Amino acid sequence: MRRIQSRFTHTITLRVRDNQLYGHPSPADFPAALTHWRKLRRLTKKALSEAMGFDPSYISHVESGRYPASEEFARLAEQKLSSAGELWRSWQAAPHSRSTPAGGGELFVDLDHAELRYHNGTYTASMRRRVVNGGNEPVTRYLARISVDRHPGRPELSNELYRNHPLTWERLNLTATCDGEPMVWVAKHDRDSFKEVWLSFENENSMFPLYPGQSASLEYSYVVGSDQWGQWFQRAIRLPTRAVSVELRFPASLEPGVWGTETSTTAAAVPLRSAIQRQEEDGEVSFTWHTIDPPIGARYRLEWRWRSNPEHDAEARPALRTASDRMRAAGIVQEGQEILARTAQPFRLPEEAKQAEEVVGQLHRAVQRVRDHHHFGKGMGLAAPQIGVDRAAAVVLPPNPDAATVLLLNPVIISESSETDSQYEGCLSFFDVRGLVPRSRRIEVEHTKPDGSTTITVFTDALARLVAHEVDHLHGVTYKDRMAEGVSPIPVEEYRGTGTSWSYDRSTVTTSPAEE
The missing domain is CATH 2.60.40 (Immunoglobulin-like)
Known part of the structure; x- marks a missing residue:
């Protein structure tokens, strides 16, 4: 008997049996062992599934490693494929078979x-x-x-x-x-x-x-x-x-x-x-x-x-012609609804921690729906009133996709730098336009944790802009209220910064007269 290393991740043992050469997976590789013995017995996945009483798709998933094999499955496979105990030993050697379910005795x-x-x-x-x-x-x-x-x-x-x-x-x-x-x-x-x-x-x-x-x-x-x-x-x-x-x-x-x-x-x-x-x-x-x-x-x-928006889809519309149509289809409350114009109800924490968790869960699910409609190169945020929930909660996804999501409960901006810049912003509640909005480059936000304690977090530049946008939503304010007098939003078709990050340099910065 001799051993070679295959191009797969497991080790193959070669042995002669009945004048034929067979490859045997390592003891801990149950999916490969199952495939090996099924083919050795000249059975298709369908034939083995019928013999074992499992769906053919389940056999495929176990052999591919997508699903773990249960103990019952391993015992039946050993019985039907007659591997002289090799299949059972392979399953026992796998890490999952050594764990016992929590709450034994139930x-x-x-x-x-x-x-x-x-x-x-x-x-x-x-x-x-x-x-x-x-x-x-x-x-x-x-x-x-x-x-x-x-x-x-x-x-x-x-x-x-x-x-x-x-x-x-x-x-x-x-x-x-x-x-x-x-x-x-x-x-x-x-x-x-x-x-x-x-x-x-x-x-x-x-x-x-x-x-x-x-x-x-x-x-x-x-x-x-x-x-x-x-x-x-x-x-x-x-x-x-x-x-x-x-x-x-x-x-x-x-x-x-x-x-x-x-x-x-x-x-x-x-x-x-x-x-x-x-x-x-x-x-x-x-x-x-x-x-x-x-x-x-x-x-x-x-x-x-x-994505094809077929007529038999109960949510189908004749067409999602505009960016706002797509946001509306994703469940985002659109401009004109009264909930966007009032201050959201704060949470009483920790008493309402469970309610806060449920609202945050709704926000995360809505974010997933929105991101399926649009790529956000600048990061994005979503406030609870934008999904029809009158509570003071928001989530912010930073521009860096590897950065952690920011969770805000009962947030209040308590300090802003005098150093500001103006950048174009979009809002999911009127996504057909973009507006040039001046904001502070550094803000301090006081917010509440689920356990009821409060904390102050400092945000700068792009993340400060995203957070300020969502805090505004929780106080009934949209970016249109922040735009300079006489400046109007432009159609999204005229905006040239879609999908790119905001840039920050000294040319975009203004300071208060006291600092000049």
Whole structure:
């Protein structure tokens, strides 16, 4: 036997068996081992998936390394491929197999896979969870939740919609199985846009409780029309979970764009920590994402838009002709709305820390939507009133893409330098024009942290301009109010600085008479 280093990242062992030369992956490389033994047994992914009772796409994801293999999957693979224990040893050697779920002694989820498919105006959601009873008593039911929001960030529209057209069980057409056995279900909560249902481990013919130490595959699905489903999909971690994966499937003709954010009970929304993978085949585009060992309370939200703006997209308009049209489509309140002209309500912190977290999460999601419409070379900011929320919160993305996002709660500018300059600014609430605005090059801002403490932060030049713009919004002021007398905004078509950073030099600076 001899060893060589392959062009892959794992080591290959060559040995002679039955007068043939076979390559064997290193013990800890389960995806490569699975591929090796599947090909050795001359099985396609579809044939192996049928033998194991898994979807063919799941086999592909495990072999590519996008999804981790569950313990049940590894045991079944060993059984069906007869690798003399090599597959099982390979899975055991992988880092994930040595971790144990948090909250031992409880029901936990080995694998949570969700798929959402859109076709001809209808969304079909399919959930598959491999659950394990780590407790001491049999489990007889499982709680599932269904929540929809047609107009994220605009509760008044969603409330009116579901009040007049509530989500119904008949239209949902909920079905559920446990290891292939149909499950009966009982409604726990039945609200206009939110449902909770107990999936029972029984049907009219038998009972199949989940006993301690046993595992089972739960699958349930339901359908919702695009008239009731907004363009977002969220997974919330409520049980100890080893791995979560999500797959979105859309017609390629819609030219879909997908992004995502992560939030928790203690942190504001941030972009997903790992990239969403895109693949196109046979006229359909799939977007897949997964994570390992998610914390309890984490929420993973994926959102999308149709770039082709087809007529069967419920959000479609004849055309998004102007820059303001695009911002309006992204959910930004436009000029003329009363909320932009008044001072936003401050947060009482730390008592309202939870409310502040929710508003900041809405701002981050709106930023993602806006950035899908426009590239911001100068950085950007967004204040809560601009998404219809009357609270004193704003986020600012600095011009440097590697710099941290600035979070502002109850901000007040307490000091400004006399040294100023004038630069053109844009505003998402009237994005068809740009205005030449004089601002201080250095400002000091007092703002509140979620724990209720206050801090003072100094901002200079471009970041000072961005922050001042958003603080103004929280006090009912727009940049038009800051422009010099007799100066008017210019059409965005005449502006030549789109996509570039502001420049700062002495020629742009003015000083007060006292400093001349």
